Amino acid sequence: MSEAGAPTAEHDAARADRVVAELRAVLPARTVVADPDVAAAYAHDMAALCAAGRPAAVVLAEDVDQVRDVMRVATRLRVPVVPQGARTGLSGAANAIDGCIVLSLTRMDRILEINPVDRVAVVEPGVVNADLSKAAAEFGLAYPPDPSSWETCTIGGNIGTGAGGLCCVKYGVTAEYVLGLDVVLADGELLRTGRRTAKGVAGYDLTRLFVGAEGTLGVVVRATLALRPAPLPALVLAAQFGSTAAVGRAVASIIEAGHVPSLMELMDATTVRAVNDMAKMGLPEETAALLLVALDTPDPRAELAAIGELCAAAGAFEVLAAEDSEQSAMFLTARRLALPALERLGTCMIDDVAVPRSRLADMLDGVAEISTAYDTAVGVCAHAGDGNTHPIVIFDAADAGATERARAAFEAIMALGLELGGTITGEHGVGTLKRDMLARELGDIGLRTHRAVKAALDPLNILNPGKVFEPGR
Amino acid sequence: MSEAGAPTAEHDAARADRVVAELRAVLPARTVVADPDVAAAYAHDMAALCAAGRPAAVVLAEDVDQVRDVMRVATRLRVPVVPQGARTGLSGAANAIDGCIVLSLTRMDRILEINPVDRVAVVEPGVVNADLSKAAAEFGLAYPPDPSSWETCTIGGNIGTGAGGLCCVKYGVTAEYVLGLDVVLADGELLRTGRRTAKGVAGYDLTRLFVGAEGTLGVVVRATLALRPAPLPALVLAAQFGSTAAVGRAVASIIEAGHVPSLMELMDATTVRAVNDMAKMGLPEETAALLLVALDTPDPRAELAAIGELCAAAGAFEVLAAEDSEQSAMFLTARRLALPALERLGTCMIDDVAVPRSRLADMLDGVAEISTAYDTAVGVCAHAGDGNTHPIVIFDAADAGATERARAAFEAIMALGLELGGTITGEHGVGTLKRDMLARELGDIGLRTHRAVKAALDPLNILNPGKVFEPGR
Numbered sequence: 001m002s003e004a005g006a007p008t009a010e011h012d013a014a015r016a017d018r019v020v021a022e023l024r025a026v027l028p029a030r031t032v033v034a035d036p037d038v039a040a041a042y043a044h045d046m047a048a049l050c051a052a053g054r055p056a057a058v059v060l061a062e063d064v065d066q067v068r069d070v071m072r073v074a075t076r077l078r079v080p081v082v083p084q085g086a087r088t089g090l091s092g093a094a095n096a097i098d099g100c101i102v103l104s105l106t107r108m109d110r111i112l113e114i115n116p117v118d119r120v121a122v123v124e125p126g127v128v129n130a131d132l133s134k135a136a137a138e139f140g141l142a143y144p145p146d147p148s149s150w151e152t153c154t155i156g157g158n159i160g161t162g163a164g165g166l167c168c169v170k171y172g173v174t175a176e177y178v179l180g181l182d183v184v185l186a187d188g189e190l191l192r193t194g195r196r197t198a199k200g201v202a203g204y205d206l207t208r209l210f211v212g213a214e215g216t217l218g219v220v221v222r223a224t225l226a227l228r229p230a231p232l233p234a235l236v237l238a239a240q241f242g243s244t245a246a247v248g249r250a251v252a253s254i255i256e257a258g259h260v261p262s263l264m265e266l267m268d269a270t271t272v273r274a275v276n277d278m279a280k281m282g283l284p285e286e287t288a289a290l291l292l293v294a295l296d297t298p299d300p301r302a303e304l305a306a307i308g309e310l311c312a313a314a315g316a317f318e319v320l321a322a323e324d325s326e327q328s329a330m331f332l333t334a335r336r337l338a339l340p341a342l343e344r345l346g347t348c349m350i351d352d353v354a355v356p357r358s359r360l361a362d363m364l365d366g367v368a369e370i371s372t373a374y375d376t377a378v379g380v381c382a383h384a385g386d387g388n389t390h391p392i393v394i395f396d397a398a399d400a401g402a403t404e405r406a407r408a409a410f411e412a413i414m415a416l417g418l419e420l421g422g423t424i425t426g427e428h429g430v431g432t433l434k435r436d437m438l439a440r441e442l443g444d445i446g447l448r449t450h451r452a453v454k455a456a457l458d459p460l461n462i463l464n465p466g467k468v469f470e471p472g473r
Numbered sequence: 474m475s476e477a478g479a480p481t482a483e484h485d486a487a488r489a490d491r492v493v494a495e496l497r498a499v500l501p502a503r504t505v506v507a508d509p510d511v512a513a514a515y516a517h518d519m520a521a522l523c524a525a526g527r528p529a530a531v532v533l534a535e536d537v538d539q540v541r542d543v544m545r546v547a548t549r550l551r552v553p554v555v556p557q558g559a560r561t562g563l564s565g566a567a568n569a570i571d572g573c574i575v576l577s578l579t580r581m582d583r584i585l586e587i588n589p590v591d592r593v594a595v596v597e598p599g600v601v602n603a604d605l606s607k608a609a610a611e612f613g614l615a616y617p618p619d620p621s622s623w624e625t626c627t628i629g630g631n632i633g634t635g636a637g638g639l640c641c642v643k644y645g646v647t648a649e650y651v652l653g654l655d656v657v658l659a660d661g662e663l664l665r666t667g668r669r670t671a672k673g674v675a676g677y678d679l680t681r682l683f684v685g686a687e688g689t690l691g692v693v694v695r696a697t698l699a700l701r702p703a704p705l706p707a708l709v710l711a712a713q714f715g716s717t718a719a720v721g722r723a724v725a726s727i728i729e730a731g732h733v734p735s736l737m738e739l740m741d742a743t744t745v746r747a748v749n750d751m752a753k754m755g756l757p758e759e760t761a762a763l764l765l766v767a768l769d770t771p772d773p774r775a776e777l778a779a780i781g782e783l784c785a786a787a788g789a790f791e792v793l794a795a796e797d798s799e800q801s802a803m804f805l806t807a808r809r810l811a812l813p814a815l816e817r818l819g820t821c822m823i824d825d826v827a828v829p830r831s832r833l834a835d836m837l838d839g840v841a842e843i844s845t846a847y848d849t850a851v852g853v854c855a856h857a858g859d860g861n862t863h864p865i866v867i868f869d870a871a872d873a874g875a876t877e878r879a880r881a882a883f884e885a886i887m888a889l890g891l892e893l894g895g896t897i898t899g900e901h902g903v904g905t906l907k908r909d910m911l912a913r914e915l916g917d918i919g920l921r922t923h924r925a926v927k928a929a930l931d932p933l934n935i936l937n938p939g940k941v942f943e944p945g946r
Contacts, residue, residue: 117725117831118860140731162674173672175681176649191918197827198859199646200896201635201685202903202914203923203941208648208681212674229731252590258613258702297771354670358590386671387591423673430675441675445664449930450677456929457922468676 012099016056019079019101023057026069031107033058042084042104043096048349048397049407050092050433055082058102064182064190064221070103071219072188080465083215085125085157088149090350091431093161093214093467103219105156111135114227120179120196121225125156132225141227144171147427148339159220162212164427166335169385170262170296171228173427175211182222183210186458196224209453214429215464217457234262234294236328237304237321239311240287244268244368246315247289248361251384253310254293255357259303263294264385265335268364271379271392274341275334283334284318289364291316291384292331335381339392342379347397349410353417354388354426366416367391374409376402388426389417411437430468438469448472485572489529492552492574496530499542504580506531515557515577516569521822521870522880523565523906528555531575537655537663537694543576544692545661553938556688558598558630561622563823564904566634566687566940576692578629584608587700593652593669594698598629605698614700617644620900621812632693635685637900639808642858643735643769644701646900648684655695656683659931669697682926687902688937690930707735707767709801710777710794712784713760717741717841719788720762721834724857726783727766728830732776736767737858738808741837744852744865747814748807756807757791762837764789764857765804808854812865815852820870822883826890827861827899839889840864847882849875861899862890884910903941911942921945 020034033039034057044052056079061067074081080100087094096102109126116139123132129150132143146165147153153163159181164173180194194200194207210217241247247266254261267275267290272283283290291311295304301321308319322328342348355363364380367389371378382389391413395406414424414437424430424437439447451472454461461471493507506512507530517525529552534540547554553573560567569575582599589612596605602623605616619638620626626636632654637646653667667673667680683690714720720739727734740748740763745756756763764784768777774794781792795801815821828836837853840862844851855862864886868879887897887910897903897910912920924945927934934944 115829115831116729118829119728120829162678164672164674168672172649173674175678176645185918185922189918189921191922192916193919195827195896196829197861197895197899198830199637199641199827199856199861199899201637201646201900202896202898202907203911203919204686204690204926205635205648205678205681205684206919206922206926208678209926211678213677217677229733255592256589260702354668354672356588356591356593356669357671358588383672388670388672422670423668423675425675426670426672427674434675438676443665445658445662446666446676446679448662449658449664449679452929453677453679453682453926456925 015099019056019077022073022077023059023070023101026073027059027066031060031062031066033060039102042102045087045089045092045094047090047092047431047433048347050095050431052095053098053100055096055102056099058104060104060107062107064184067103067184067219067221068188068190070101071184071186074101074462075187075460078460078462080462082464083160083219085154085160086152088153089157089161089431090428091433093429093431095432097466106154108221114139116141118196119227121227123155123223123225125154125220125223127155129153129155129158136227137230140230142230143177143225143227145174145177155223156220159211159223160214161429162427164388166263166265166383169264169383170260175208177226178207178211178223179226180224181207181210181220183218184221185218186460186463191218194224212429214431214467216454216468217463231262231296232298233325234296234328235300235304235322236292236294236331237308237319238331239291239308239316240284240318241289241291241316242286243288243315244361244364247291250291250311250314250316251360252358253314254307257310259307261293261385262296263292265292266290266382266384267335267338268380270377271338271342271381274345274379275337278341278344279337281334290334292335294328338381342392342394345377346394349393349406351391351393351410351413352425352428353391353414353422354386355417355420355422357387359420359422360384360387362420363389363416367413370409370412370416374405374412376405376409378409386426387422432467435469488572492529492550495546495550496532496543499546500532500539504533504535504539506533512575515575518560518562518565518567520563520565520904520906521820523568523904525568526571526573528569528575529572531577533577533580535580537657540576540657540692540694541661541663543574544657544659547574547935548660548933551933551935553935555937556633556692558627558633559625561626562630562634562904563901564906566902566904568905570939579627581694587612589614591669592700594700596628596696596698598627598693598696600628602626602628602631609700610703613703615703616650616698616700618647618650628696629693632684632696633687634902635900637861639736639738639856642737642856643733648681650699651680651684651696652699653697654680654683654693656691657694658691659933659936664691667697685902687904687940689927689941690936704735704769705771706798707769707801708773708777708795709765709767709804710781710792711804712764712781712789713757713791714762714764714789715759716761716788717834717837720764723764723784723787723789724833725831726787727780730783732780734766734858735769736765738765739763739855739857740808740811741853743850744811744815744854747818747852748810751814751817752810754807763807765808767801811854815865815867818850819867822866822879824864824866824883824886825898825901826864826887826895827859828890828893828895830860832893833857833860835893836862836889840886843882843885843889847878847885849878849882851882859899860895905940908942
């Protein structure tokens with residue numbers, strides 16, 4: 001650091017010391033981490049190429065009162081607070097800001113109630129998605145949203161990002177399962193939103209305002225979640241297509257015929273080849289797209305056969321329906337291996353562009369063109385039934401030129417999504433990674449409205465500032 | 474009016490003239506109604522006992538630009554604007570305010586698009602719910618939310634109130650079907666929210682902030698709605714119970730067993746007797762509750778029989794499963810006649826309290842106690858599967874004492890709902906009718922947050938002011 005910079009660094013250090021001292025004055029010592037090396041471990045989530053700052057302190061909150069105390073200290077000192085779950089996010093939303101308090105909610109991990117008559121769960125934010133699923137299963141119930149990170153990610157993080165998953169095509173996303181929230185506001189006040197009833201329209205839908213807000217409006221400290229009866233085991237069909245146009249036709253005709261698959265996943269040629277290379281699965285090398293369709297109805301065979309016929313009519317060169325759940329699981333292995341297989345080829349940036357289902361083939365073709373134009377490998381996995389594509393940009397992070405091209409391709413893919421009437425993020429969120437593109441998606445009036453809502457709830461701009469969008473005027 | 478009041482009345486008249494003149498300067502003459510007698514016809518919705526003011530003018534808007542012009546005039550003159558659909562609401566949310574501009578959206582009634590691959594409809598706010606249903610049916614699709622007024626109410630009104638209906642127990646409420654909105658803001662700017670993709674988490678969920686906001690945050694001028702495959706015809710079971718405890722047990726055990734009925738309606742003794750009196754349906758007079766349960770699965774007979782057994786085990790003294798759709802329709806006639814039958818007994822105030830499903834029997838018992846305590850007849854219909862009860866308070870509107878007791882009973886029923894962990898409104902909204910009770914449900918921090926959001930979007934407080942909650946400090 002230059003000499004001119006030294007006073008600032010000293011000032012920063014003194015400020016960090018003050019933050020730690022004030023936190024320690026109100027919180028148990030065990031909850032406040034000040035050691036810079038330990039704190040650094042909390043600096044970022046799993047997004048590639050997203051900058052992260054150095055926190056002044058990490059608080060491992062154990063209860064609501066501690067969260068309120070943190071926000072009161074932050075308000076007094078005007079220090080940014082970055083709420084954090086398991087840091088499995090893919091957009092940098094949980095990344096530290098220089099001098100901030102990282103507020104980790106992972107220790108608040110109690111499932112407070114599961115009620116099978118009301119079909120609700122009441123949980124703390126640090127509950128791991130898989131733990132809730134297991135607990136619900138004991139009552140014959142399920143909490144459907146199932147992001148890939150479900151075995152480690154937290155419900156609080158799921159709420160913050162508005163997480164999706166594979167089963168959303170039939171059962172919906174996180175937002176649809178959040179009935180009510182307890183939220184600590186910027187000034188430390190506790191807000192209760194929503195309800196535990198199946199229906200309710202009492203006042204503004206503040207609950208959903210906090211879902212997907214990435215901790216910029218408040219800190220979720222408790223959630224009442226809707227559960228539903230556990231689905232039956234699904235039967236899976238695999239179809240291979242020689243062209244993107246054909247798989248696009250198949251997806252469209254399956255939906256148009258009124259089917260409601262419980263899963264509908266697509267892998268492009270690049271992804272299929274990568275999986276073959278890694279796992280020797282013997283998938284046809286000439287495939288342009290592999291489509292997996294699952295049904296979890298009581299007797300899915302006839303309907304799955306009808307879907308198979310629609311695939312064939314659309315141009316599938318191979319259609320295989322699983323005989324049983326074992327074979328179904330095998331079919332799904334290919335999908336599960338997609339990301340690990342692509343990660344063997346280089347550093348991966350996972351994009352998350354959703355387009356109207358009818359534009360799926362256009363999206364695949366456009367991504368292929370971008371891959372060529374930017375001389376960057378891109379493999380596509382997609383929740384095809386939702387039009388939610390994950391183009392995965394693969395590059396050599398040690399090569400500055402390749403990294404630059406990868407970034408540019410990543411941006412171009414989002415721009416393509418917008419052109420096709422889609423959105424820059426279907427389920428991963430904005431964070432810092434997509435902040436500039438979000439401004440483009442929202443437009444001036446949209447951005448102005450976001451800033452007005454933010455200012456109304458966080459007038460000092462201390463809640464995860466600079467995430468989702470840049471602070472306004 | 475006293476002499477002291479006269480100058481105010483003159484001032485009001487002059488102000489009204491100015492509003493009309495400014496509207497006529499920017500809008501086609503055919504869209505501006507200034508005649509007080511004609512305007513008076515737009516003064517209120519269908520809520521009993523809700524005051525309504527005298528509008529300065531009614532604008533029958535034909536397009537988005539006209540709506541924007543109205544809001545610009547209103548901003549310039551600081552005149553309140555009351556957005557309005559078909560005025561079938563039950564909470565006074567669409568009632569005029571003295572000197573306001575009533576902004577009727579019923580002429581904006583085009584269905585702009587139905588896309589069976591994307592499973593979306595794009596509509597103007599004045600489209601009648603039933604017209605959208607019919608149009609969707611031509612593609613084998615359905616728009617599920619089905620308030621009782623579905624044959625006349627508008628989609629804009631449904632969005633404003635967050636309307637529900639009978640099929641919500643399986644298919645969800647209006648909020649779950651609104652993907653994106655075009656909203657004219659208080660200052661006349663046009664905001665686009667949401668998306669037309671199945672999934673999307675780009676920025677705050679502003680879409681759902683406008684759903685159920687009763688026109689206090691903006692004027693919805695276009696909506697992108699999710700559709701789903703049309704359900705199969707349902708088969709209905711009717712069960713008669715001798716006690717509220719028994720019907721409560723039945724509802725709980727049906728849900729606990731994992732069934733997902735497409736309809737689950739309850740009528741109490743008062744309602745059953747009223748229907749018998751009107752339609753001579755021969756329902757057992759000794760019934761304490763009639764429960765109707767419908768399934769729309771491909772082969773519902775076995776599951777319906779299992780539900781019948783659960784009803785019997787819970788204490789039903791009569792269980793009858795329909796043989797076919799004709800008999801099913803007959804069973805549902807009793808439910809359809811409930812309100813008309815109760816209306817023969819006096820003026821009806823329809824309450825709308827949702828409680829956790831597990832507290833349904835407590836709610837029914839509490840309402841019966843309130844009926845006795847306030848010496849006021851109350852019949853209860855309920856969307857039992859949602860815990861959403863409609864206690865209907867019946868009184869002689871010509872009798873001031875009876876009217877006062879009815880009002881008090883109506884309030885007491887809401888207070889009971891809150892005590893049982895419920896909400897004062899499951900699907901009808903707040904308007905002016907439940908404004909004071911809403912403040913109680915929200916609490917101080919909830920109300921403060923509502924006011925902050927309102928001020929952020931409508932700083933001059935011109936959008937349906939005083940609805941949902943009183944303006945703050």
